[in-house]
Every structure is written in C-alpha cells, then in structure tokens.
Amino acid sequence: MHIEPGIVDGAKMALSYGTAAAAAGWSLKLVADDLSDHNPRSFVLRTIIAVVITLFCFEVLPHPPMGVSEVHMIVGTTMLLILGVGPAAVGMAAGMAIQGMIFAPSDLMMYTVNLSTLLFPLFAIHEIAKRTIPAKKAYVDLSYNEVLRLSVAFQGGIVLWVAFWVFYGQGFAVWSDVASFGAAYMLIVLIEPIIDLGALAVAKTLRRFEGSGLFVNRLHHPAA
Numbered sequence: 001m002h003i004e005p006g007i008v009d010g011a012k013m014a015l016s017y018g019t020a021a022a023a024a025g026w027s028l029k030l031v032a033d034d035l036s037d038h039n040p041r042s043f044v045l046r047t048i049i050a051v052v053i054t055l056f057c058f059e060v061l062p063h064p065p066m067g068v069s070e071v072h073m074i075v076g077t078t079m080l081l082i083l084g085v086g087p088a089a090v091g092m093a094a095g096m097a098i099q100g101m102i103f104a105p106s107d108l109m110m111y112t113v114n115l116s117t118l119l120f121p122l123f124a125i126h127e128i129a130k131r132t133i134p135a136k137k138a139y140v141d142l143s144y145n146e147v148l149r150l151s152v153a154f155q156g157g158i159v160l161w162v163a164f165w166v167f168y169g170q171g172f173a174v175w176s177d178v179a180s181f182g183a184a185y186m187l188i189v190l191i192e193p194i195i196d197l198g199a200l201a202v203a204k205t206l207r208r209f210e211g212s213g214l215f216v217n218r219l220h221h222p223a224a
Contacts, residue, residue, distance in 0.1 A: 002063075002070045003117065003162060005109045008169035013112070015168070020112035023119040027089040030126070034086030034216075042213030046083040049214070050091020051098065053079060058099045066184040069162055073188055076122050076154045077147065078199050081139045084216030085126040092118050113165055121157025125150045135223040139216075140204040144193060147200075151192040159185050 008016060034043055053075065063070045079088035093115055100108040107114070129150060133142065159182045166178050203219055210220045 002072065002107060003110050003113050003165055004069065005106055008110070008113055008165055012169055016110075016112040016116060016165075019116040019120075023089075023116055023123075024093075026123055027086070027093065027119065030086040030089055030123075032086075034084055037217055038084075039213065043087060045213050046087035046216065047091045047094070050079050050083050050087050051095040054092050054095025055099055058095070059103055064184075066181050069166075069181050071181070071184050071188070073191070074118065074158070075192060075195055076118075077125060077150045077192060078196050080122065080125060080129065080150070081142070081147075081196065082199055082203060082215060082219060084218070085122065087216075089119055089122055092122065117158055117161040117165065120161060121154045124157050125154045128153055138221055139219045140200050142197075142200060144197060147196045148189070148193045151196065152189050155186060155189050155192065 031043070038046075057072055057074050061073045063072045065071075074092075076088065076092070079091065083091070096114060096118065097108075097111065100111060132149065133139075133146060162181060162185075163178045166174060200219075203215065206215075207220055209215070
C-alpha cells in the first residue's frame with residue numbers, strides 16, 4: 001500500500017496533510033478511549049507490539065511491486081482484535097515513520113498519503129466491529145465469517161484509498177495499473193482471516209496472561 005513519490009505531488013499534497021491531520025485527531029480520541037479502560041502501562045506495551053508487527057509486515061514479509069504500489073501484508077484486523085484500535089493506530093503510524101526514517105527515506109515524502117491509506121480502513125473496521133459483533137461475545141470466540149467481514153473491509157479500504165490517491169494525483173489514464181494492484185491486494189483477503197483466527201486461537205490459550213496488559217480487554221471478555 002506504499003504509494004511511490006510522485007504519484008501525488010505539488011499542491012495536491014495539501015489534501016494529504018488534511019486527511020493525515022484528521023487521522024491523527026481520530027487516533028487521539030481512540031487513545032483516550034483506550035486509556036479509559038486500560039492503564040497507561042498496558043497501552044504502551046500494546047503500542048510497542050503494534051510497532052514491531054508493523055515493521056515486520058513492511059520489512060520482513062514479501063512486498064512485491066504491483067501496478068501503482070507495493071502489495072504489503074498488513075494484518076490490521078489482527079492488531080485491532082488482539083491489541084485494540086488505539087494502540088494499533090499509534091503503532092501503525094509510528095512503525096511506518098520508523099520504517100521510512102531507517103529503511104526507506106524516500107517513503108517519508110509520502111508519509112501523510114500512506115498514513116491516511118492505512119489508518120482510515122482501521123477506523124472503519126473498528127466501527128464495523130462495534131456494530132456487528134455482539135457485546136456479549138469476546139473476540140477470541142469470533143467465527144470465520146465475522147473475521148472475514150473485517151478483513152475484507154480493511155483490505156478493501158486500503159485498495160479504495162490507494163485508488164483515490166492515484167486517480168487524484170495522476171488521473172484516470174492509469175486505471176489498469178490500479179486494477180492490477182487491487183486484484184493482487186485483495187488476494188490477501190484469502191490469507192488474513194486465517195492469520196486472524198490463528199492468532200485468536202493462540203490468545204484463547206493465553207488467558208492466564210489476560211491481566212498482563214499485553215492484550216485489549218475485549219479479547220477475552222465481553223464489552224463492558
């Protein structure tokens with residue numbers, strides 16, 4: 001989902017500054033929500049884990065170029081369910097910044113574009129989870145269909161944001177490249193629900209650590 005420098009440039013970058021600012025503001029609200037249910041130590045621990053996962057997805061997992069961008073396996077749904085949306089949002093933002101500063105400085109030019117592309121789909125699946133997952137159900141008890149719904153929404157949201165930025169920056173002449181990227185990226189939907197369910201199955205065996213602060217409360221408990 002990394003959009004390369006030059007896809008959006010010049011005065012058009014102003015829009016990305018606005019969307020990134022909105023994403024940052026929304027993230028702060030989610031952080032406040034998280035801290036109302038968890039202590040600061042737990043938030044920091046889960047955020048650090050999210051940073052590590054983000055860097056692992058960007059730098060260790062394969063990320064072949066396809067069409068207008070690269071195809072990254074970003075396990076946003078897994079981070080949402082295991083760590084919570086606030087730590088996931090901050091961890092993704094920090095992880096992408098660290099990745100740019102250390103491994104790919106040229107990516108920093110497009111940080112605000114890529115930040116919006118990554119965080120708004122995360123916010124979307126957070127809202128979907130609140131509306132579709134029964135309050136009495138802990139995340140470790142989710143079904144394949146429930147996890148698949150979130151994965152499709154997250155990965156589909158990334159594709160839509162990439163398409164938006166490319167068409168905004170380059171016009172519709174590059175539609176075939178966008179289509180190639182979208183088709184390749186949506187293949188991840190076949191993989192991510194399996195990763196999600198595997199992570200939830202492992203989490204179910206780790207109930208003895210539920211008070212350690214490493215997991216979001218909702219992972220093992222119904223909503224308060």
